[in-house]
Amino acid sequence: MLTAxxxxxxxxxxxxxxxxxxxxxxxxxxxxxxxxxxxxxxPDVEQIDCxxxxxxxxxxxxxxxxxxxxxxxxxxLDVEIKPTVxxxxxxxxxxxxxxxxxxxxxxxxxxxxxxLSAGGTFEKTIKWWDRERFQTVINAFRDRILFVQVGAExxxxxxxxxVVDLRGKTDLRQLIRLxxxxxxxxxxxxxxxxxxxxxxxxxxxxxxxxxxIAGGGQSTQWQxxxxxxxxxxxxxxxxxxxxxxxxxxxxxxxxxxxxxxADKICVDVVDDLPHCMHMIGAADVIRSIQRYFDGGVLNYxxxxxxxxxxKTLTDGVGLSxxxxxxxxxxxxxxxxxxxxxx
Amino acid sequence: MRKLILxxxxxxxxxxMLTAxxxxxxxxxxxxxxTDVRTxxxxxxxxxxxxxxxxxxxxxxxxxxxxxxxxxxxxxSPYHFVQSFTEYLNDKLSLKITPQKYAGDIYLHQQxxxxxxxxxxxxxKEIPYWVIAAGGKYDFTAKWWASDRYQQVVDYFYGKIQxxxxxxxxxxxxxxxxxxxxRGLTDVRQLIRLxxxxxxxxxxVTFLMHLAATxxxxxSxxxxxxxxxIAGGREPPQWExxxxxxxxxxxxxxxxxxxxxxxxxxxxxxxxxxxxxLPRNLCLNVVQGMPRCMHMISAEDVIRRIQMYxxxxxxxxxxxxxxxxxxxTIRQPIAHSVAL
Numbered sequence: 001m002l003t004a005x006x007x008x009x010x011x012x013x014x015x016x017x018x019x020x021x022x023x024x025x026x027x028x029x030x031x032x033x034x035x036x037x038x039x040x041x042x043p044d045v046e047q048i049d050c051x052x053x054x055x056x057x058x059x060x061x062x063x064x065x066x067x068x069x070x071x072x073x074x075x076x077l078d079v080e081i082k083p084t085v086x087x088x089x090x091x092x093x094x095x096x097x098x099x100x101x102x103x104x105x106x107x108x109x110x111x112x113x114x115x116l117s118a119g120g121t122f123e124k125t126i127k128w129w130d131r132e133r134f135q136t137v138i139n140a141f142r143d144r145i146l147f148v149q150v151g152a153e154x155x156x157x158x159x160x161x162x163v164v165d166l167r168g169k170t171d172l173r174q175l176i177r178l179x180x181x182x183x184x185x186x187x188x189x190x191x192x193x194x195x196x197x198x199x200x201x202x203x204x205x206x207x208x209x210x211x212x213i214a215g216g217g218q219s220t221q222w223q224x225x226x227x228x229x230x231x232x233x234x235x236x237x238x239x240x241x242x243x244x245x246x247x248x249x250x251x252x253x254x255x256x257x258x259x260x261x262a263d264k265i266c267v268d269v270v271d272d273l274p275h276c277m278h279m280i281g282a283a284d285v286i287r288s289i290q291r292y293f294d295g296g297v298l299n300y301x302x303x304x305x306x307x308x309x310x311k312t313l314t315d316g317v318g319l320s321x322x323x324x325x326x327x328x329x330x331x332x333x334x335x336x337x338x339x340x341x342x
Numbered sequence: 343m344r345k346l347i348l349x350x351x352x353x354x355x356x357x358x359m360l361t362a363x364x365x366x367x368x369x370x371x372x373x374x375x376x377t378d379v380r381t382x383x384x385x386x387x388x389x390x391x392x393x394x395x396x397x398x399x400x401x402x403x404x405x406x407x408x409x410x411x412x413x414x415x416x417x418x419s420p421y422h423f424v425q426s427f428t429e430y431l432n433d434k435l436s437l438k439i440t441p442q443k444y445a446g447d448i449y450l451h452q453q454x455x456x457x458x459x460x461x462x463x464x465x466x467k468e469i470p471y472w473v474i475a476a477g478g479k480y481d482f483t484a485k486w487w488a489s490d491r492y493q494q495v496v497d498y499f500y501g502k503i504q505x506x507x508x509x510x511x512x513x514x515x516x517x518x519x520x521x522x523x524x525r526g527l528t529d530v531r532q533l534i535r536l537x538x539x540x541x542x543x544x545x546x547v548t549f550l551m552h553l554a555a556t557x558x559x560x561x562s563x564x565x566x567x568x569x570x571x572i573a574g575g576r577e578p579p580q581w582e583x584x585x586x587x588x589x590x591x592x593x594x595x596x597x598x599x600x601x602x603x604x605x606x607x608x609x610x611x612x613x614x615x616x617x618x619x620l621p622r623n624l625c626l627n628v629v630q631g632m633p634r635c636m637h638m639i640s641a642e643d644v645i646r647r648i649q650m651y652x653x654x655x656x657x658x659x660x661x662x663x664x665x666x667x668x669x670x671t672i673r674q675p676i677a678h679s680v681a682l
Contacts, residue, residue, distance in 0.1 A: 062444045064420040064580070086420045086580065206601040207594045220585040221422070221444065226578045226602060227594025235566045235586025236654030242566050242586060279653055284646065294638050295595030 001194070002050055005069035005081065006034050007089035012081045020045075027172040031091035048076055065194075065222050086226060088198030092180055097202075101181035102174060103148055103164060107312045111305040112298075113146040113164070114209075114289075115179055115196075117187040119157035123259045125249045126266055127188040129213045129277050131158040136282035137186070138162050141289065144300040146309040147186070150175060164312060183298055184209035186289065189223055197225045209292040211285055216240030216276035217247065229288035233276040239267050240276055250274050344375050347396050347405040350427075351382040353479075354530060355549040358386055358446035358556060360408060363427035363439070365447040368392050370439045380405075385530040389449035406434060416581040417602025423552075423581050444584055446556035450538060455560070459539035460532060461506055461522055467667040470660065471504040471522070472568075472648075473537060473554075475545040477515035481618050483608045484625050485546045487572045487636050489516040494641035495544065496520050499648070502659040504668045506540070508533060508550070523673045541657055542568035544644065547582050555584040568651035570644055575599030575635030576606060588647035592635040598626045599635055609633050 006019050020038035021029055029035055038045050050069055063071075066083060074081040104110050118134040120127045138147050138160060146164065151157030153168035170178055175192075176199055179185065185196040189212060196210040207227040214223065214232040216239065224230040239245050248259035250266045250273065258264070268275040292298045301309060346367075350360055364377050378396035379387055387393055396403050410426035412419070421429070424446070428439045462468050476492040478485050496505050496518050504522065509515030511526035528536055533550070534557055537543065543554035554569035566586040573582065575592040581603070583589035593599050607618040609625045609632060617623065627634040651657050660668070 062422040062424050062441050066420050083420050085418050209594065220583070221580075224579065224583075226417075226580045227600075233650060233654060235568060235588075236650045236656060238654075238656055241656065242564070275654070279650060287643065291592060291595045291638060295592055295634070296597060297595055297600055 001065050001088060002069045003028060003032065003089040003198070004066050004083070004085075004087065005050075005073050006032070008070055008081050008084050009073060009077075009079075010034050011084045013079050016079075017077075025172055027176070028088075028090060030173065031093045031096075032089070033091065034089075048073070062221055064224075086197070088194055090176060090195070090198045090200075092177065092200060096177055097180065099177065102166060102170065102178050103146075103181065106164065107308050109305075109308045111146060111301065111308050112183040113148050113181070114184040114186055115182045115192065116147045116149050116160075116163060116185075117151055117157070117190060117192045118149060118160055119151055119155060120188060120190055121152075121155050122253060122255075123248060123257060124217075125156070125251070125253070126217050126245075126247050126274050126277075127190065127215075128156065128250070128273075129188060129215075129280070130271075130273055131160070133280075133282040133285070135160055135162075137285050137289070140282070140286045141300075143306050143309070144293075145184075145289070146301065146305075146312075148178070148182070150178065150192070162313060179208070182208065184211070184289070184292065186211050186213075186285070188213050188215075189218055193223070193225070193228070196228070205297065209289075209298055211288045213277065213280055213285060215274055215280060216245055217274070218244035220244075229291060231280050231284055231288060233279050236279065237268060237276055245276075247274075343373070345378075345396050345400065345403040346375055347378045347380060347398060347403055348408050348427075348431075349380040349405060350408045351380075353549065354383045354386065355423075355552050356410075357381045357383045358448070358549065358552045359410075359423050360427050361386055361390065361447040361556075362424045362441070362443065362445065363408075363431060364390070364392050366428055366439050366442050367431065367437070369442050371437070383530055385534070386446075386448065388531065389451045390447070391449065392447075404435075406431075413581075417578050420580055422583075444555065446552055448534060448553075448556050448558075450534070450558065454535055455538070457535065460524060460528065460536055461504075461539065461671075464522060464671040465667045467664070469504055469664040469667055470541040470657070471506045471539075471668075472542040472544060473540045473550065474505045474507050474518070474521065474543070475509050475515070475548055475550045476507060476518055477509055477513060478546055478548055479513050480612060480614070481607060481616060483514070483610070483612070484576050484604075484606050484633050484636075485548065485574075486514065486609070486632070487546060487574075487639065488630075488632055489518070491639075491641040491644070492544075493518055495644050495648070498641070498645050501665050502652075503542075503648070504660060504664070504672075505544070506536065507673075508536065517673060519673055521673050522668065522671050537567075540567065542570070542648070542651060544570050544572075544648065546572050547577055551582070551584070551587070555587065568648070568657065570647045572636065572639055572644060574633055574639060575604055576633070577603040588650060590639050590643055590647065592638050595638070596627065596635055604635075606633075 018036045070081050149163040151167040157167045179195050179199045181202050193212050196208050201208050210228040212230045216233040220232050234240050248264040252260050266274045270278040376394045408427050412426045412429045425441050507521040509525045515525050537553045537557045539560050551571050559565045559567050569587040571589045573591040579591045598604050606625050607623040611619040625633040629637040
């Protein structure tokens with residue numbers, strides 16, 4: 001989100017500022033034309049601690065996360081920064097774009113794929129959805145969508161079958177490039193969702209499909225991107241009636257983390273999931289993904305691509321053999337749409 | 343003290359957004375402005391404490407015709423409609439009004455709150471109900487969803503939710519079976535009060551959607567009201583959607599709304615000489631008389647989103663007694679539902 005603020009600062013005040021950053025994730029700034037190396041000891045250099053106050057009141061005002069840094073910077077610099085586009089600002093070099101995807105390194109052939117994040121950090125377990133439901137989604141799109149599972153090592157990303165498994169195999173820049181090649185993204189509220197919007201699509205389509213399993217943890221206006229299918233429950237539960245609950249964990253992990261304090265623990269747990277996440281069924285996610293295909297902006301795998309996908313999976317990249325050894329996908333099960341869509 | 347008269351004569355939804363701007367102006371500049379309005383919907387301003395009668399011939403008064411050019415950036419920019427007039431005022435008057443709330447600003451008098459609802463007038467008993475608008479204006483037929491799908495939704499919740507159908511008589515609002523029919527029976531103020539009593543709302547992108555978010559909920563101020571919006575791909579979600587609504591959209595899923603809302607006016611030409619009939623204002627992708635983006639939203643989708651509000655446990659289905667109380671007042675089943 002800070003990349004967006006820097007972009008919009010320069011767009012709103014052309015030629016007035018030189019900018020540099022000190023952040024934890026330098027890979028997000030690579031090839032960024034708005035950055036210039038600045039020496040913090042230079043008396044002309046002003047250092048700003050960017051900790052936008054808007055994050056503390058994201059419940060009611062009509063602001064997106066993207067406004068957070070933007071308004072904060074604008075106030076500090078006494079300039080009006082208008083948001084230009086609804087996304088972060090990532091820059092892939094021509095060379096990076098010319099590289100084949102990590103998936104193609106495996107498949108050899110270029111085929112469309114969706115990036116999937118089926119977990120998250122232990123600090124925010126409240127964002128996790130049910131592994132079995134992710135699996136149901138994957139099974140439902142067997143032979144139609146190839147999913148590539150990602151996730152940082154050390155975080156919770158349960159193994160799924162019928163996916164290409166790149167968990168722990170992407171640094172941030174590799175993840176950005178993977179998303180550049182991706183047709184779509186399926187994830188909870190996390191970096192992947194923001195990357196899905198911010199990273200250019202490979203074939204210059206204006207947007208990338210993205211289905212977000214959001215629940216009621218955070219306010220929709222603060223997180224939702226326009227072209228995403230954002231599955232939320234704000235307004236449906238007492239604990240997130242007007243805004244996201246802002247809690248961190250489903251259960252205590254007894255690790256002395258600030259996320260383990262009582263006020264950060266979910267108050268409504270059903271079957272080990274926050275009720276808000278439990279309310280989102282696999283069928284809801286399937287339906288949301290289908291929408292992009294029904295609408296015609298995306299095509300399911302072609303016959304040739306299915307062969308490539310099958311071969312890739314059966315060659316052992318994260319495949320649970322069951323998928324291609326007789327276990328039927330959900331969509332083939334009698335009564336699926338009737339039972340599960342409602 | 344600066345004196346402002348704000349003018350706008352657009353549709354009720356637009357005027358409702360202007361109420362938000364007046365609220366936010368006073369919140370951002372307390373005691374610095376006196377405000378009055380000249381708009382097409384006076385009933386939206388009733389009991390508004392931020393309105394002071396001002397005369398246009400008062401030399402201290404600035405009269406401002408309010409527009410919202412922000413709409414031209416609505417597809418790309420992270421703004422909601424509720425900020426539209428605020429941005430305009432900020433630009434015109436060099437202000438820094440900060441939006442306060444995701445809602446318009448409607449005031450119900452204590453006496454109005456005490457009145458029973460139009461529904462209770464008919465049923466004789468207070469029952470929970472949802473307001474449904476199953477049509478709209480002829481100048482924006484691209485917002486319409488199929489009447490038979492609305493009927494499926496109503497039928498599905500038979501005995502669980504009592505729907506109350508509203509809509510202006512001179513607009514397109516085909517009759518639904520099994521509803522309490524208040525079409526043509528509510529002026530703006532009555533509609534506001536009806537929404538005040540309502541448990542939930544089902545509608546397209548209309549004035550009713552904005553009211554659902556704005557009008558306080560009876561007996562529980564601060565609590566939100568469920569609302570399921572059948573939006574399709576005409577408007578960008580960030581511009582129209584309220585945080586606690588279930589906003590069913592297809593933006594990003596069709597080539598014609600891949601970059602944002604298409605903002606087309608009509609599904610098919612009506613031959614009425616309106617500029618809305620011009621090719622540039624017509625839907626590019628029509629399926630069975632509906633914009634494809636609306637066609638892609640099924641009755642099951644809407645049912646599922648309505649259910650969410652009940653599954654969450656915050657609302658209860660009709661009791662047997664409530665259901666029975668409604669029966670004498672509902673529109674009896676008719677032979678055929680009206681399809682588009």
